[in-house]
Amino acid sequence: MSNYFATVGVEVHVELKTNTKIFSNSLNxxxxxxxxxxNVVDLGYPGTLPTLNEEVINLAIKAATILNCxxxxxxxxxxxxxxxxxxxxxxxxxxxxxxxxxxxxxxIEVNGEKKKIFIEEMHIEEDTCKSxxxxxxxxxxxxxxxxPLIEIVTKPCMTSGEEAKLYLEKLKELLFYGNISDCKIEEGSMRADANVSLRSSLDDPFGTKVEIKNIGSISNVKLAIEKEIERQSKLLDNNESFKEQTRRFDDKLNDTILMRVKETGNDYRYFPEPDIPYVILKDxxxxxxxxDLAMLPDERRNIYTSRGINxxxxxxxxxxxxxSDYLNNFIDTDMDFKEASNILLGDISAYLNREDKEIIDTKLTNDKFYDLVKKVSDNTLTSKNLKDILVKVLEEDKTIDEIIAECGISNIxxxxxxxxxxxxxxxxxPDSVNDYKAGKDRALKYLMGQIMKETKGGANPKLVNDILKRELNK
Amino acid sequence: MKYLSLKIEEINKLLKEKKITPVDLVEEAFENIDSNKELNAYITLNKEEALRKARELEDREVDNILFGLPIALKDNIITKGLRTTCASHILDNFIPIYDATVVEKLKAKNMIIIGKANMDEFAMGSSSRTSYFGAPKNPWNKEKISGGSSGGPATTVAARDVLFALGSDTGGSVRQPSSYTGIVGMKPTYGRVSRYGLVAFASSLDQIGTMTKNVYENALLLNAIVGKDEKDLTSANKEEEDFTRLIGKDIKGMKIAVPNFFMSDIVNNEIRDKVKEVIKVLENNGATVEFVDIKYIDNTVTLYQIIAMGEASSNLARFDGIRYGLSKENPKDIDDVYYKTRAEGFGEEVKRRIMVGSYLLSGENAKIYYNKALSIRDDMRKEFINVFKDYDLIIGPTTTTTAYNLDDPMDDPKKSFMDDVLVIPVNMAGLPGLNIPIGFDSNNMPIGMQIIGNAFEEAEIYHLASFIEKELNLKLDPKGGENNE
Known part of the structure; x- marks a missing residue:
């Protein structure tokens, strides 16, 4: 797309899911x-001092662990x-x-190849007020x-908007699964800035850096970077130089817009905060x-696929x-995960969506679900049976056996x-039997249908098929 | 009848026997303050509320020795509903919505806040002359300064308006004015008293201190305000103790060090002679006194300027005209709010320190100056700790001169730091230090001695201070009243 090599770095601010704020006891x-x-601390009243919320340190340790820091x-x-x-x-x-x-x-995985996006550092800080x-x-x-925020800064190690997007998607999944943040970009609990520079050859030093701030979604990060690469390429093609600057992405104009040019480096007069003593993290x-870190997505993926889930x-x-969390309750059992995932993603999801409920709000106990999967997997219950009894299973305090008895599905x-x-x-x-013997497969299907009709759909199709063939071939 | 000039135990007994009530004490305090009005010790008086509180206490059981006693607070200690100005125009209409931790503790003892005492603006100065409300005057000679920055609290205690005051000490601001006005002033160990609600000047040095006319009352007041505070991460977690417990014990075998620097020719002769007299008294009573060298102690003013001004430039950034305090109207834009408010709201000394402090933290300077100062300060603290391996206490003069004239020039910004050359090392090392009056110069102005202890050894300081107080038995009422120790 361009004669230049792009270098991309990403800085992400993530709000931590704590009960209270980082330096005061106000609710978060x-x-x-x-x-x-x-309270008076948040408002910077004279004489107030920061305290330090330990929950923040805990979550930051988790985040650092997840990010292999x-x-x-x-x-x-x-x-x-x-x-x-x-x-x-x-x-x-x-x-x-x-x-x-x-x-x-x-x-991350780019075009089927694994790539490591390196994290320079992640630090803890306080969010500002909203104006x-x-x-x-x-x-x-x-x-x-x-x-409380953590800011996660990558090395300038990405080369495209697509990589930045994949990185952010992965980061979001990781932090969400680590219970660190709810990562809602639309509510501002995850915010991304991207740094983009171009150079003609990988042997050249990095080109002039442009920072794109306040990008409203992950897909816009990709777009913004691509647009910025395009814009800088044109400038370089025309031998136009430009200064280090901060831009923002306007998704209506689908382009980046200049906010300010950096004349000199900002002077933030950093010095160690004297109101908070050194924090020593004991082993x-x-x-x-x-x-107590929750299991991360990659590990879940490995377990699921190794237990037969596609x-x-x-x-x-x-x-x-x-x-996923619900299914993980059964990792140490012999449950048929393939069947379990079909039930969870199929009938149970449909029910939950329809009723706007979470699985924990139903009457589905671990024992009940285990029993249910077992009975489907060993053909005690057909998929039709499952559909028929599901509402009872999810809404009533009865065992699967009790429900089966109640619905009269004990014959199957x-x-x-x-x-x-x-x-x-x-x-x-007799006609159909003769047709079958003459080699017409359709006849078998007809006979199967008749049997299912007789059993009101309550019979196991595989079992019926086996018996029917055996009887016909006698 | 003057009840506030009685011994504290007697006042307490009269209260218990209901012969007097807190109202009598509060009224007497306000009469005293009124008769000493020209001393300009106060910025704000809390008359109505103090009387209301006193009346409320009339039917209450007298449950502790500080019950019902009036106390003055330096005006950088935050008081809910009571104007707190830091002696600055920028806060001259500021009425806080919470109480400092020390204020909560005083209220828990049913002490009565009588008013907010004068000081240098944001505690920046050593003569209280940077106050937006004019300087307080020394009760011993109204032509003289009371010292600073806790000049108001020193003045009101020295003038015998009230028994108690709290000050704050960042670079000697409790001990130096105590020395100039002939009272007892303690700066406790850094972390001993919560700083929550003390308007920050230099966070790593600030400490609230107790100012009283005698040692015993000082220790009693300290008992009431110490302790770990969840709201101040720099407050120390220490077992409760009674700071009066060693008062009155003999000093036989006590080992005392005198830094050579403290007795060098930077200190005026009359003061050195008085200190030498005290040393003799101590030796005659079985203490060993030896001279020692403490590395870096002669450099602390420079270190102090870097650390204090650097931190101050950041601490005072919050006074911006947006959420509280002075705010200039009709600004052009947000920067104009800052410029106008801060230009008009802060006095010259405060502005000077903010600017120097900003420079010291700017760019690479933070590494060159601030970080280096912190590391030398650490070394100096170790030097002090080494001295305390061999000695129980360190003594020396509190100041190099006695109180000077109110109209002495203020054109040398370094002078105010030099006034504190002997008291600053104690803040830098985070140690406790106390001023005890030891006599008068030829102009009848008080001379003070400083007693420095190892960290959290305030009780040992009171031990020696009470001994000196008893031995010297000075007449310390500027109006010639009797001692009541």
Whole structure:
């Protein structure tokens, strides 16, 4: 597409799913009335001091682990000083010199090839307040001020918008599964900035860096980077030089737009935050944070496919975390995962979608589900049976056996009973029997249909098929 | 009858026997303050609320020795519903919506906040002359400064308006004015008292301190305000202790060090002679006193300037005219809000320190200056700790001179730091230090001695201080009243 090699780096801010804010005991919430989740600390009142929410450290340890980062065991916080009204103290508490995680990577698959996206560092910081501009006035909502963030910075190791998109999708899946963030880009709990530069040869130093800020979705990150590569290529083709700058992506114009040119490096006057002593991470703290880390998507995928679930269904399960978590309850059992995933993704999903429920809101106990899968898998229940009893299974406090008895489906695996029906159908349909013997396959299907009719669909088709053939071939 | 000049135990007894009530004490305090109005010790008086509180306490059981006693607070300690200005125009209409942790603790003891005492603007200065509300005057001589930055609290205690005051000490701001006004002032170990609700000047140095007319009352007040605070991560987790427990014990066998620097010719002769007299008294009573060298102690003013101004430039950034305090109207844009508000709201000294501090943290300077200062400060702290391996306490003069004239020039910005050359090392090392009056110079101005202890050994400091107080038995009421120890 271009005569240039693109270098792409991505910085992601993720809001952590904690109960309270990072440096105060205000609640961490979204969508509440403006300035209702604030206190004197969040508002930077004179004399107030930050506390440190341990939950944040715990989640950051988990995130660092998931991103294969090394963890810094002795770290401190720093003040980043700048004047802006979204920042109540006019400094932001962040980690400039001792980020909690460093030297990590995330593995993605590009065109069937695995590629490691290297993480330079990830650090903890506080979110700013939200400002809304109304004409000449600006309104400030401090509910977001002090919400814990981690910022994850990659090395400049990607080469296209597509790679950046794959990286972000993977990152989102990982952080979501790690219970670190709900990663809702539309609510701002995950925000991405991209750095793009071009050079003519891989032997050249990196070209002039352009930062694209506030991109509203993962697919727009890809678009924005591609548009920016296109824009820079044209400039370079025409021998036009440009300065390091910050742009934003406008999805209506489908292009990046200049926000500001960087004249000199920003001077944030960083220094160690004197109100928060050094944080020492003890080994036990790290191992306990890691120990209750939920199973990550790749491991789930491996388990599912090794137990016979096809990759499409495995990915469907992972995309629906509550179903995946539910299925994981049975990893240590001999459950037929293939059958289980069919039931979960099929009839149960249909029910849950229809009723707008989560699986944990139903009466499906682990024992019941185990029993249900077993009975489907050993043909005690047909797929028609399953459909018939599912609502009872999910809504009533009864065992599968009780439900089967109640619905009168106890006859189906009784082969002697089936044999009677088969013989009756054979004797009632001599023409079809003759057709079958003359080699007409359609006749078999007709006879099968008649038997199913007799059993009101309650018979196991495979069993019926076996008995019918045996009887016909006598 | 002057109840506030009685011994604290007697006041407590009268309260218990219902012979007097807190209302009598509060009214007396306000009469005193009124008669000393020209000293300009206060920025805001809390008259109505103090009387209301006193009346409320009348029917209450007298449950502790501090019950019902009036106390003055330096005006950088946050008080809910009571104006807190930091002696600055930028906060001259600021009424806080929460209480500092120390204020909660005082209220829990049923002490009564009488008012907010004068100080240098944002505690930046050593004579309280940078106050937006004018400087307080020294009760011993109204032509003289009370010192700073806790000049107001020192003035009101020295003038015998009230028994108690809290100050804050970042680079000597409790001990130096205590020395200039002849009172007892303690800066506890960094972390001993919660800083939550103390408007920050230099976070790694600030500490709230106790200011009283005698040692015993000082220890009692410290008892009431210490302790780990969940709201201040730099507060220390220490077992409860009674700081009065060693008061009155003899000092036989006590090992005391005097840094050579403290007795060098930077200190005026009259002061050095007084300290030498005290050393003799101590030796005659069985203590060993030896001279020692402490590395870096002569460089602390430079280190202090870097650390304090660097931190101050960031701490004072929040005063921007947006959420509270002064805000200039009709700005052109957001930057104009900052420029106008801060240009008008801050005084010259504060602006100077913010600018120097910003420069010191700017770009590579943070590494060259701030980080280096922190590391030398660490080395200096170790030097002090080494001294405490061989000695129980360190003593020396608190100041190089006695209080100077209010109209002395203020054109040398370094002078105010030099006033604190002997008290700053204690903040840099995070140690406890106390001023005890030891006499007067030829102009009848008080001379103070500083006692420095190892970290969290405030009780040992009170031990020696109480001994010196008893031995010297000085007349410390500027109006010539009797001692009541």
């Amino acid at each position: 919430g979204y969508g509440e009335m403006a300035n209702s989740l604030t 090394k963890i810094r065991k002795k770290m401190h916080f720093d003040r980043k000083n700048y004047f802006y009204p979204d920042n109540s103290k006019n400094y932001q508490i962040t980690q400039a010199r001792t980020p909690i995680g460093y030297d990590g990577y995330v593995e 809304a501009h109304r004409g000449s006035k600006t309104l400030l909502d401090f509910n977001r001020a002090g919400v 036990e703290m790290i191992s306990s944070a890691i120990s 990759i499409v269904n495995a990915n469907k399960l992972i995309a629906n975390r509550s179903l 695996t009784d082969s002697s009973m089936l044999e009677e029906i088969v013989q009756k159908v054979i004797s009632d349909n």
